[in-house]
Amino acid sequence: MFPRGVAVGMTRRLVHIICLVVLLFAKDIVMVKHGDFKTCQQSGFCVRQSAFADLVDKVPSFGSQYELLPDSLKIDEGKGVVTAHLLDQKQKTPFIFELFLLEHDTARVRIKEAPPIKPRYELLGDLALASSLPASVPIAKVNRTSTGEEIAVHFGVSGKNLLVLHARPFRFELSVNGVPAVSFNDKGYLYYEHSRSKESTPALENQAASAADGNVPVEEGANKDDEITKLQEALNKDLWEETFNGKTDSKPNGPASIGFDVSFPGSSNVYGLPQHASTFSLKTTRGENREYDQPYRLYNLDVFEYILDSPMALYGSIPFMMSHKKGVSSGVFWLNSAEMWIDVEKSKGTGTLSKLASYIPFATSKETSATTTSTHWMAESGVLDVFVFVGSTPNDIFDSFTAITGRPAMPQHFATAYHQCRWNYMDEQDVADVNAGFEKHDIPYDVLWLDIEHTDGKKYFTWDKTKFPNPETMQNNLAGTGRKMVTIIDPHIKRDDGYYVTKEAREKGLFIKDKDGNEFDGWCWPGSSSWIDYTDPAARQYWAEKFQFSEYKGSTPSLYTWNDMNEPSVFTGPETTMPKDALHHGGIEHRDVHNVYGTLLHRSTYEGHLLRSKNEDRPFVLSRAFFAGTQRYGAIWTGDNTAEWGHLAASVPMILSIGVAGVVFSGADVGGFFGNPEPDLLLRWYQVAAFQPFFRAHAHIDTKRREPWLFGEPYTSLIREAIRQRYRIMPYLYTLFWQSTQNGSPIMRPMVSEFPEDENTFGMGDQFMLGKGLLIKPVVQKDQSSVDVYLPKLAVWYDYTSLGKVAPSAAGVLNVKTPLEKIPVLLRGGTILPRRERIRRASNLMLHDPYTLLVALDHKGEATGTIYADDGHSFRFREGKYVLSELSYSSGTLSARGVRLGNDAKLSDADVDALSARVERLIITGLSALPKKVELDGRQLEFTGEKVDGDVYKIVVKDPKAWVGRDWKIHVE
Ligand code: NOJ
Secondary structure, three states: OOOHHHHHHHHHHHHHHHHHHHHHOHHHHOOOOHHHOOOHHHOHHHHHHHHHHHHHHHOHHHHHOEEEOHHHOEEEOOOOEEEEEEEEOOOOEEEEEEEEEEOOOEEEEEEEEOOOOOOOOOOHHHHHOOOOOOOEOOOOEEEEOOOOOEEEEEEOHHHOEEEEEEOOOOEEEEEEOOEEEEEEOOOOOOEEOOOOOHHHOOOHHHHHHHHHOOOOOOOOOOOHHHHHHHHHHHOOOOOOOEEEOOEEEOOOOOOOOEEEEEEEOOOOOEEEOOOOOOOOEOOOOOOOOOOOOOOEEEOOOOOOOOOOOOOOOOOEOOOEEEEEEOOEEEEEEEOOOOOEEEEEEEEEOOOOHHHHOOOOOOOOHHHHOOEEEEEEEEEOOOOEEEEEEEEOOHHHHHHHHHHHHOOOOOOOOHHHOEEEOOOOOOOHHHHHHHHHHHHHOOOOOOEEEEOHHHOEOOEOOOOOOOOOOOHHHHHHHHHHOOOEEEEEOOOEEEOOOOOHHHHHHHHHOOEOEOOOOOEOOEEEOOEEEEEEOOOOHHHHHHHHHOOOOOOOOOOOOOEEEEEOOOOOOOOOOHHHOOOOOOEEHHHEEHHHHHHHHHHHHHHHHHHHHHHHOOOOEOOOEEEOOEOOOHHHOOEEEOOOOEOOHHHHHHHHHHHHHHHHOOOOOEEOEEOOOEOOOOHHHHHHHHHHHOOOOOEEEOOOOOOOOOOOOOOOOOHHHHHHHHHHHHHHOHHHHHHHHHHHHHHOOOOEEEHHHHOOOOHHHOOOOOOEEEOOOEEEOOOOOOOOOEEEEEOOOOOOEEEOOOOOEOOOOOOOEEEEEOOOOOOOEEEEOOEEEEEOOOOOOOHHHHOOOOEEEEEEOOOOOOEEEEEEEOOOOEOHHHHOOOEEEEEEEEOOEEEEEEEOOHHHHHOOHHHHHHHOOEEEEEEEEEEOOOOOOEEEOOEEOOEEEEEEOOOEEEEEEEEEEEEEOEOEEEEEO
16 A cells, blocks of 8 residues: 555556546547437436426326416516516426517517526526617507416517417417417427425426326327336436436536427428538427437537537537428527527427417418427526517528627628638648649638647647747738638647646636636646636636737737637547536536537637727637527637538538528538548539638648649649639628628528528528529539539529520429539529639739629519628728629619618718729620620620520620729610
8 A cells, every 4th residue: 555645646647647648649539439428318307308298298287387377467568578477386386487579570588487596597698699689679469368368469560470378388379470480388398497405305396296197198008107107207317416428417506407399380391400410401309200319419519520410419509490481480599508409390280270270360271281390499407588580581580580699790801712721731831832832723712720730739829939930920921922820729728837828817717617616627639728717707808818919929910710629628528528517707507608608719719809909800710619699700610520422411501500590601621621532522522612601621630631732633723713713702702791790691591591482492401502693502422423403493593604594394403414623503593793703812812803793684684783892801891981782684774873871971982992893894694685785874885795505695795894882874785
């Protein structure tokens, strides 16, 4: 036996050695298996909530335990607020129910314990919602049954929205223009685990057993009693402690989970709930023919080599879901940052429709036979704070959801261009060589990225002095060619007393604490690390200040930031993340804020960029973890994908799902992070990513180099061409980014949001629209010589390259040949698309180049388009320093109108000229005959014309000398 002190010393040394070995293989220790992540059956609250739902299905009286007390009802018609007491009849626990009617056809429903024995976390609003929320709207009309059992509240323009509240059992339904849209607690799954002390258990859930007495339907051959007993037992699973893979969650506050159901009557599709490597229209996870045997999980996790077609949790979580059926769209957002599981179930019929019938006499028979999608939401803690949105189209829902969670930030122009990254560009010479490679091969790019190896021992805000002795010169050299640099800055801080960030943050008490109140110690890239607590305003302020040029030595104004590992990833933690019982500012448990943690780092870095530029420069920060509201701070990417065709295919529904949930600026690692893509896979990836919002190539440190010119011909030329495609459409793309700052519309859009009347598009996630005008379908298989594309019949379509009109089959399918140089890109008739054809080495060098306008006529011979332009980097656009041009083509006239909004009435012609450029080429396709002349202000314009496929004519007008942002008309006669 060793004396105690010696033993401790030896153990420390041993731990140290083990850690060093572990570090040597740092890349491999994250090689987690799927058994390293919980299933619902391994998560106490998921078991309990699912058991409750199963009990309700088997013994319906379980689902009737919540009642609104009619006598307590208060309605403030002017303010659009309804409040009441809600009683859990079985547990005799009182709750407060609050309903707030808001602008944007939004209803907010809050249910809280009154009061809880232990405080429940509900500070999230300040962290996740927009700084100013939509105003309340008055109630247009209220109907109440004499007993007060049903209250019908009309709100919105002309009272088109109707919310019917039922007291017993408690539930509500929302319809729009008489059509049922959303129904809450229709299935009776509402189950709010009230706070309690450990001593007050035996769990009240046990009493539930008696409620079932005599109500148990007996099925042949099944021992129902056993089943019910098991389910009842499951209601008590892991209330006060939970162990997974040898790691114990101490749960000092006991159970606090919440579950409820939301149904979308008559709707077969639900979307959103990112992040999952799954389909765009979510699959079923409950019911007999369910497609997944697990619910969708929302819990920010660093999942090594994630599998495809799975509801497993990934790096980001947005508890937002959208649904659409013809004429009605709806959305649900649960403001809650705790771990969540969501089941999706489809059934025939419309569920609540019959119950709504007295209010909606015109419920159609067609709808009664439709499918209803029901969803069951389960969160580990927090409060029930749910926003319900209704509208006619998905665009209405994007607008409403981002009115609540914030509009996307306007990125700098360079950020929307092509980015070159790998783990790692090893030193300054490597950086210079890569930069020279792009020059030599005449391939444009805007940003070169440095991963963790650029630091001194994974201490962020520092440089490896041997490899990067002159970081400022390196950045300035790039800036000299119009390019930027990004460095990675993660939230784990090396526990090294000589590291100034550790020292300062420790002194200020800014680190997350473990359950016993000591600084939390876990492992990440630097080895033993602590994590900054971004929930603490003081920590956010401290972090933001670290980006000052005087603080971050070696940084320059052209250096931007990448925040990684912010789920947070903790190699030694449960499920590779922070223990749930770790403590944040104010004693808040990590379990309550887990899913928002990464976004708070993102926010804090964003604020740091603002601070360092004195609010002059728009920040650019890429984050891996995300939550609702992330769009206010910048871009995200889909994490560590693999160089496989399946991952290329999966990137499309993943980016779509993230985009409909407000985070419009996202992309996938081009080429795939793990593994070595074959050249054709890499090329196909570039070809589609050129049309996706965030366009960055990235690769794991163990992969072969894959800069675009390394694969020889024809690949170098074809990848060059794919990247050039991106640079050509940047005026269009930048305009889309600006539009999304106005209304939250995704840049990359699902077919359903552009064609909400076409039911064929509702389940579609393998092709997408870039804005309104371009339809893209990726090639996601090797040697695929042709691809079928679905083209909604409501539109006329043109091949984007030939500009000939295409002829889809009667079913709307077009088979497009896909030789290596081409993926299907279709231009929608009715579009005016601005392009820049003079490709330069970096996008900012093109900002003053002239435009080419591409006009594709619809079946009425018309088209519309918008061009937004500003200085590309500052916030002066907020003061009106931008150009907005509305273009329309009709009856042979192309009209341009410079729109002056807000304060920009002061914009002079000189300002317009400074911010904009002239049109150097006008292309019109879809004409029924060649025109005789083309004129601007009586001035004849030179043009050429030809007949293209589909029996239409295309003309190219040379240099009309018309300025974007000014008013003019061009006549085509
Ligand atoms: C994990 C990130 O997902 C990956 O993109 C990055 O290269 C590595 N961390 C190293 O920083």
